[in-house]
Amino acid sequence: MNLIQQKYSVNSYFCTWSSQNDYCALYPQPGRSARDAMGEEFVFGENGLIHQFPEIRSSLYFLFDDGWDVPFGLANNDNGDFGSLIVNDERFPFCTGEPQERLKKLADRVVAHGWKGAAIWVSASGKGETAEHLFTPEEREHYWRERLQWSRYAGIAYWKVDWGCFGNDVAFRRQLSKWKNEEYPELVMEHADVSPPVSGIEQWDQSPEQSGRFFDWGDRPQTWGKIVAFADVFRTYDVSPFLSVPTTLDRVQSMLRLGECIGSKTVLNAEDEPYICAALGLETGVMRNQLRQKDGKPFYPAPTEPIRALRWLTAFAPPFAMNVGETRFGKYILTDYSVFDGKNCWVTTYGDRNVPQGAPSLVARNCDLPYIEYPTEEKPYIVTSKNPTGAVCVAVLPRYSAEIGRHTPPAKITLHHTADQPIGVFGTVEELTVVFDCPLVGKRILAQDLAGDTAVDITEKCSLQGEKLTVNGALLREIGTSANGADDQSDPGVVLAFV
Numbered sequence: 001m002n003l004i005q006q007k008y009s010v011n012s013y014f015c016t017w018s019s020q021n022d023y024c025a026l027y028p029q030p031g032r033s034a035r036d037a038m039g040e041e042f043v044f045g046e047n048g049l050i051h052q053f054p055e056i057r058s059s060l061y062f063l064f065d066d067g068w069d070v071p072f073g074l075a076n077n078d079n080g081d082f083g084s085l086i087v088n089d090e091r092f093p094f095c096t097g098e099p100q101e102r103l104k105k106l107a108d109r110v111v112a113h114g115w116k117g118a119a120i121w122v123s124a125s126g127k128g129e130t131a132e133h134l135f136t137p138e139e140r141e142h143y144w145r146e147r148l149q150w151s152r153y154a155g156i157a158y159w160k161v162d163w164g165c166f167g168n169d170v171a172f173r174r175q176l177s178k179w180k181n182e183e184y185p186e187l188v189m190e191h192a193d194v195s196p197p198v199s200g201i202e203q204w205d206q207s208p209e210q211s212g213r214f215f216d217w218g219d220r221p222q223t224w225g226k227i228v229a230f231a232d233v234f235r236t237y238d239v240s241p242f243l244s245v246p247t248t249l250d251r252v253q254s255m256l257r258l259g260e261c262i263g264s265k266t267v268l269n270a271e272d273e274p275y276i277c278a279a280l281g282l283e284t285g286v287m288r289n290q291l292r293q294k295d296g297k298p299f300y301p302a303p304t305e306p307i308r309a310l311r312w313l314t315a316f317a318p319p320f321a322m323n324v325g326e327t328r329f330g331k332y333i334l335t336d337y338s339v340f341d342g343k344n345c346w347v348t349t350y351g352d353r354n355v356p357q358g359a360p361s362l363v364a365r366n367c368d369l370p371y372i373e374y375p376t377e378e379k380p381y382i383v384t385s386k387n388p389t390g391a392v393c394v395a396v397l398p399r400y401s402a403e404i405g406r407h408t409p410p411a412k413i414t415l416h417h418t419a420d421q422p423i424g425v426f427g428t429v430e431e432l433t434v435v436f437d438c439p440l441v442g443k444r445i446l447a448q449d450l451a452g453d454t455a456v457d458i459t460e461k462c463s464l465q466g467e468k469l470t471v472n473g474a475l476l477r478e479i480g481t482s483a484n485g486a487d488d489q490s491d492p493g494v495v496l497a498f499v
Helices: 017-026 042-044 099-112 137-154 170-183 221-228 245-261 274-280 305-315 473-481
Strands: 013-014 061-064 117-122 156-161 190-191 234-235 268-269 325-327 333-339 354-360 362-365 371-373 382-387 394-399 399-401 405-407 412-419 423-426 431-436 443-447 463-465 468-472 493-498
Touching: 013 156, 013 493, 017 268, 099 117, 099 137, 137 170, 137 371, 156 170, 170 190, 170 221, 221 245, 221 394, 234 245, 234 493, 245 268, 245 274, 245 325, 245 354, 245 362, 245 399, 274 305, 274 382, 274 394, 305 423, 305 493, 371 399, 394 412, 431 473, 443 468, 443 473, 468 473
Parallel strands: 013 061, 061 117, 117 156, 156 190, 190 234, 234 268, 362 382, 394 423, 412 431
Antiparallel strands: 325 362, 333 354, 371 412, 382 394, 399 405, 423 493, 431 468, 443 493, 463 468
16 A cells, blocks of 8 residues: 555755756866856756656756856856846757747756756846846836746746845845736745855854854844745745754744744745655755765765655645744754864855854644653754644654764654544654544554555554554654665655554
8 A cells, every 4th residue: 555645736846056066076177166067968968957856856846046047157246147037048058039938948848857847046136237236116127027927938837036136135025026926926936035054143253152043143033024924935045064954943943933923824945954844844945866976975865855755745744834823842942063164064254163053952833742751861853743634743853963973862752643644754763652532443553654655554563552552763764764775864754644
């Protein structure tokens, strides 16, 4: 039996940006930037990115990130070169004709390879605009309405509006969404506030008095709150590699609580933290890939995690708006540290020091806080939610320290649940106990790796006493990693069903 059947549509995507950087590492050339990797061979060639994630690409948009609409060799926006939204025909020679025809040829080729649709990175300023020379309001409106019309004609499904002259301008972003709603309401428009990769610390501030928390980050909480009043999707923005979990989690839980207060209908995108996205009902922007380096090792040690997350979101628990339910958090604040020495992040201005990032140890969305037992003094991050579909999900997320790297402290979790809805379990769980609202009389307990195709009957391997079911963590890890490939360090992801 296969428990995983796609039921729901999501607005998640595979983003090319990290892969553009990987390409530069594979084929280094003097002066080549990640932007210069973007082109027809890189995307559509025999080993191109268009062939990535066959398991889930029918559910994902393929997002052409920074570089697709500019000439080769650009390093900055000094001359206002970004934002044309005209496919560069040197990069994609098959995209000929008028601008809308070029976009259509690009979008059609993406769909022909089995993706849900095409998405594009969009500069938050038009071609020709610089800080010293900006369009008039009339010029700006004509410019963006025309490009929205091009995208509507071409079937471009998603805009990722990022940096540019107006990258941090709320009024511009609000106006762009207004024009979108009038010209092409079906388009999904993602907004963000261009921000550094760690929260609560400005890039050039060397003061040791830094909390590493989102709500201590100047006026960014207020700015982000203004944007989620109108955005279709809000991206919590770029993070550092080693502190990705606490940075992303703190931004997400803060924004969910804020969105709840203002009644925001926006859906959050927590980018390439797929288990946070799955467990809290968020869109994801997959940045990792399934490619291998020249020595045969994978670029990313956990390439199967996005597959598990997307299958959970599309089969059982789709992303839902910020104004649905309440967000609660536990009493402990955990803090991870990483030394920013210029080698582990693209930002080098934090200095050679331990940078903190903190987040609550426990976040629960649209449900009560679960009971957690910690066998050791160190705690992991734990997130859980109840989806409007009734499905419940929990994820145990790793910690990071310079001494031992990425690791997951043990936790025993007790959830309350109904007997007729599935449960998603992500990450390494020491023990899972589920207290149901009625005894599981005559029910079989099935478990399936969310990256696999076959469920396993684990009824005889569980402890069932009346309304209380207990599943050993070792069994969840065994089943939840059974689809991992060679050299795949992806954490478990399993669905439990009761039939």
